[in-house]
Amino acid sequence: MKSRRGADFWLPLCLLGVFLSIVLFAPLASLIGIPFDNGERIATSKSSGVLFATTLTLSLSTTLLATVLGVLAGIALFVLPARVRDLLFFASMSALFVPSYVYAIAWIEILGRHGELSTFLNKLHFPTLGLEQLFSLPGCITLLSLVHYPIVMWLTLVACTRIDAEKIDTARTEGSMWAIILHVLLPHSAPFVATGSLVVFLLSLTTYALPSLFQVSTYSVEIFSMYNAFHDPYNGVLQTVPVIVMAFLAIAIWWAWAGRRLVDSAFLPLNHRFIAPSSFVSLLALLGVGSLLLIAIGLPVGTLIGRVSFPESLIEAFTVTRAEWQSSLLLATSATFVVLGMTSVGVFLLEGANRFLTLSLICASAIPYLISGPAWGIGLVNFWNQEGWRGFVYDHSSIALIACVGKYSFIGWIGFSIAIRGVRDEYLETARVFGLSRWRQFVTVIMPATKSHMAAIGGVVFLLVLGEVDSLLLVTPPGFVTLPVRMYGLIHYGPSELTASMAVIIFFFVGSIGLLMAIFKGMFDYLNRRTASNR
Amino acid sequence: MITKRIFRVATVLAISAVVGSCNSEPTDQVVIYTALDEMYSRPILDDFERETGITVDVVYDGESSKTTGLVNRLIAESDRPRADVFWNNEVAQTIVLQERGVLQPYKSPSREWIPQQFKDKEGYWTGFAARGRVIIYNTELVKTPPDSIKDLCDPKWRGKAAIAKPLFGTTATHAATLFAAWGDDDTRSFFAELKKNEVAVLPGNATVRDLVARGDYAWGLTDTDDANGALEDGFPVAWVFPDQGEGQCGTLILPNTVALLKGAPNGESGKKLIDYLLSSEVEEKLAASRSKQIPLNTQVDTTEPNLGGIRVYDVSFNEIADQLDQSMRFIQEEFLR
Numbered sequence: 001m002k003s004r005r006g007a008d009f010w011l012p013l014c015l016l017g018v019f020l021s022i023v024l025f026a027p028l029a030s031l032i033g034i035p036f037d038n039g040e041r042i043a044t045s046k047s048s049g050v051l052f053a054t055t056l057t058l059s060l061s062t063t064l065l066a067t068v069l070g071v072l073a074g075i076a077l078f079v080l081p082a083r084v085r086d087l088l089f090f091a092s093m094s095a096l097f098v099p100s101y102v103y104a105i106a107w108i109e110i111l112g113r114h115g116e117l118s119t120f121l122n123k124l125h126f127p128t129l130g131l132e133q134l135f136s137l138p139g140c141i142t143l144l145s146l147v148h149y150p151i152v153m154w155l156t157l158v159a160c161t162r163i164d165a166e167k168i169d170t171a172r173t174e175g176s177m178w179a180i181i182l183h184v185l186l187p188h189s190a191p192f193v194a195t196g197s198l199v200v201f202l203l204s205l206t207t208y209a210l211p212s213l214f215q216v217s218t219y220s221v222e223i224f225s226m227y228n229a230f231h232d233p234y235n236g237v238l239q240t241v242p243v244i245v246m247a248f249l250a251i252a253i254w255w256a257w258a259g260r261r262l263v264d265s266a267f268l269p270l271n272h273r274f275i276a277p278s279s280f281v282s283l284l285a286l287l288g289v290g291s292l293l294l295i296a297i298g299l300p301v302g303t304l305i306g307r308v309s310f311p312e313s314l315i316e317a318f319t320v321t322r323a324e325w326q327s328s329l330l331l332a333t334s335a336t337f338v339v340l341g342m343t344s345v346g347v348f349l350l351e352g353a354n355r356f357l358t359l360s361l362i363c364a365s366a367i368p369y370l371i372s373g374p375a376w377g378i379g380l381v382n383f384w385n386q387e388g389w390r391g392f393v394y395d396h397s398s399i400a401l402i403a404c405v406g407k408y409s410f411i412g413w414i415g416f417s418i419a420i421r422g423v424r425d426e427y428l429e430t431a432r433v434f435g436l437s438r439w440r441q442f443v444t445v446i447m448p449a450t451k452s453h454m455a456a457i458g459g460v461v462f463l464l465v466l467g468e469v470d471s472l473l474l475v476t477p478p479g480f481v482t483l484p485v486r487m488y489g490l491i492h493y494g495p496s497e498l499t500a501s502m503a504v505i506i507f508f509f510v511g512s513i514g515l516l517m518a519i520f521k522g523m524f525d526y527l528n529r530r531t532a533s534n535r
Numbered sequence: 536m537i538t539k540r541i542f543r544v545a546t547v548l549a550i551s552a553v554v555g556s557c558n559s560e561p562t563d564q565v566v567i568y569t570a571l572d573e574m575y576s577r578p579i580l581d582d583f584e585r586e587t588g589i590t591v592d593v594v595y596d597g598e599s600s601k602t603t604g605l606v607n608r609l610i611a612e613s614d615r616p617r618a619d620v621f622w623n624n625e626v627a628q629t630i631v632l633q634e635r636g637v638l639q640p641y642k643s644p645s646r647e648w649i650p651q652q653f654k655d656k657e658g659y660w661t662g663f664a665a666r667g668r669v670i671i672y673n674t675e676l677v678k679t680p681p682d683s684i685k686d687l688c689d690p691k692w693r694g695k696a697a698i699a700k701p702l703f704g705t706t707a708t709h710a711a712t713l714f715a716a717w718g719d720d721d722t723r724s725f726f727a728e729l730k731k732n733e734v735a736v737l738p739g740n741a742t743v744r745d746l747v748a749r750g751d752y753a754w755g756l757t758d759t760d761d762a763n764g765a766l767e768d769g770f771p772v773a774w775v776f777p778d779q780g781e782g783q784c785g786t787l788i789l790p791n792t793v794a795l796l797k798g799a800p801n802g803e804s805g806k807k808l809i810d811y812l813l814s815s816e817v818e819e820k821l822a823a824s825r826s827k828q829i830p831l832n833t834q835v836d837t838t839e840p841n842l843g844g845i846r847v848y849d850v851s852f853n854e855i856a857d858q859l860d861q862s863m864r865f866i867q868e869e870f871l872r
Contacts, residue, residue, distance in 0.1 A: 050872055113750040131751045132694075132735065213738060215700070217871065228604040229702045229863055381611055391615050474608070478566045478617060479592035489573065489595060 031379035055218040062204040065145035067197045070152020076285035078160040092150040094514030095297045099467035100147045101209045102503040106300030140214045146296040152196035159192035194258035206372040208470040220372035233378045240371040247370045307500035317501030328483040332465040335404040336458045343412025365410040373470020397480040403471045419453035564590040565804035568605045569622040603703045613637045616796045619805030627708045629792040630856035633659040641795040645813035648832045653790045662790030664821040664828035669774045671762045672754035688728035697735040697743045697755035701866045714858040715850040726870045760826030767825045785846040
């Protein structure tokens with residue numbers, strides 16, 4: 001993709017550089033500057049061992065449990081007929097984008113003395129599960145695993161659909177369904193599963209809202225507490241170091257073992273063949289995925305719906321949070337467009353210049369995410385809360401936009417660097433031969449060729465920003481409250497009808513986006529099949 | 536052609552936005568940070584907005600970092616304050632702000648009806664509408680209610696009692712009060728006993744109320760507004776002021792406090808809001824609300840709730856504020872580990 005570089009290359013690149021410096025690097029640099037500042041310092045060395053152990057236990061256990069559940073669910077989905085598979089897949093994946101604290105409200109309700117589960121167990125004369133089980137490390141691990149297992153499930157399914165059909169047929173002639181799973185599906189899926197596990201590990205390593213709600217002292221909770229209780233950014237910054245070390249260590253292990261294998265397998269053609277297992281295996285798979293879906297989503301959402309009086313409380317919840325909905329939708333939409341615009345143009349320009357630069361940018365852009373929301377918030381306060389133009393931005397809702405763009409831009413950088421490699425060189429070459437400017441090449445070649453990736457990246461960023469709490473808690477300006485921030489504030493008053501109604505609205509909003517995506521996918525597949533048969 | 540058109544539209548939009556923002560009429564507004572629960576503070580602020588036409592931008596406090604979060608935000612923003620008024624749900628952290636030079640004195644005309652012990656003599660802050668730290672218990676699980684906070688250490692209640700995290704909100708102030716009233720050693724051993732007796736530490740006072748009301752814990756420490764809320768919702772609960780007997784230390788009574796920020800961007804509107812919050816009308820509203828806050832304004836005529844006959848801690852708010860930092864460090868370092 002190399003070509004002569006003129007003003008149409010350098011000008012946008014410089015603008016991008018300035019933009020990135022302000023949005024991403026300056027707050028990070030200000031965070032690094034804090035330990036050298038002469039501010040107040042409170043030593044917490046006494047507790048660092050406990051913090052490290054708790055954070056690692058939480059992340060590793062969540063990863064392990066989510067991986068086991070995800071692999072089983074992914075394989076079970078693979079053996080189901082395509083329509084059932086799609087339905088269950090989208091139901092599971094939609095739930096992934098519902099913020100974890102929404103489920104927490106429901107589980108607090110379920111595990112209460114008069115909660116649905118406790119009442120049911122009482123009837124059967126079983127000992128009840130108390131809330132104290134939830135307000136603990138095991139409770140937090142269980143809930144995080146139930147929220148995150150769809151990631152591993154999705155990647156397992158992606159791996160299975162890329163296995164050569166002949167391998168499956170050979171294994172089938174030699175043994176049972178279990179032989180296929182053990183000797184074909186699992187070994188082939190391993191790099192994908194490892195990738196899913198890595199994502200779950202990183203997510204649980206940096207998560208703040210749920211451990212904070214369940215009183216589990218992890219690094220991200222500690223960073224927030226130290227800043228909020230003692231106005232001590234110094235310790236906050238110090239405590240990001242082990243988080244980053246653990247994160248990069250995990251990424252290095254993943255890259256050494258699974259990274260290259262994943263790249264090799266990811267570009268294998270799709271295998272649309274249905275492997276048609278016995279009806280017993282199909283039933284078992286359906287029951288397995290169905291039960292998991294019921295526990296992870298059905299039970300909590302059902303409980304929340306049970307708390308809601310239709311339609312009064314839903315209307316009330318929507319009315320009292322109208323301003324917050326507006327703020328949230330405005331923030332999520334703007335963040336999506338900024339991330340899409342910045343990263344698509346950025347990757348296009350940088351890919352032509354230097355791939356090493358792109359890789360470095362991907363690593364740097366992931367740092368705001370990896371240091372956890374509260375630490376990123378401290379960096380933003382430190383850099384933007386100053387006199388002059390920075391103060392103007394800090395007082396404005398743009399600070400919330402910067403917080404979200406900074407935190408989630410890595411999704412765009414990674415997504416577009418994968419997408420842009422799929423664009424055929426000859427298209428760009430033709431565009432150049434016709435004398436199209438770089439901007440026109442981007443609009444006429446890159447954008448159409450990456451539109452499905454763009455939609456996927458945009459959807460993910462939109463939904464993540466819609467549920468964002470961690471980085472906004474410290475920087476939300478007066479008069480600009482987003483729905484998750486308000487909800488997070490209200491959650492501590494217990495699962496009231498209002499919070500339950502807000503949770504139900506969020507769930508159905510996210511669910512309807514999932515449904516729309518499923519419909520579009522169905523239509524797209526149908527059109528593809530029709531085009532293929534016409535040929 | 537398309538590119539040019541997009542560029543033109545974007546330019547027109549950008550210019551309109553800039554011109555629009557330059558021509559915008561200056562509006563009367565006030566920015567308030569409040570630690571009082573949103574469900575109680577929002578109606579009061581909405582009324583002020585309606586009555587005066589001054590737009591109120593509010594930053595509410597989350598229960599998980601109650602009061603302390605906002606206080607530290609105000610400290611962080613002190614060189615360039617965004618807020619005009621701080622409405623705290625207690626007093627010690629307001630004194631911390633005063634000591635850090637974040638506040639400026641303002642003697643509202645409404646403060647003359649507030650008793651001397653609930654206001655700063657130089658006018659840095661004024662108290663109103665108080666709450667008490669009380670024992671809330673589930674009447675289905677507890678027949679003889681505990682009458683002292685020291686009952687938290689009684690093995691009879693092992694694993695059955697709860698408190699909120701003493702790093703934030705009124706629970707943090709309560710912990711500092713114990714340091715001021717009992718001294719260092721006694722307070723440290725009290726907290727060690729709490730840990731030994733498996734007292735649950737929950738995210739906030741509202742959670743303590745909810746879990747006691749639902750029967751997950753037999754009793755706990757919370758504030759009167761939370762306890763009254765549970766009673767009003769018809770839960771099987773009751774509450775008592777702890778340590779009211781002869782020789783006992785008494786109950787902690789905490790007023791809301793309101794203060795004007797130094798360098799407040801909308802100082803005049805801020806003063807109007809402070810005058811409003813200290814009016815007898817607001818105290819009457821807070822007393823009549825489900826939080827049943829205790830009016831301090833002597834012009835408010837209520838029989839219930841009131842402070843009559845309650846034995847309170849024999850320590851000043853300034854002494855409590857002095858202990859706050861030490862207390863919070865101990866809680867973070869020793870108790871919560």
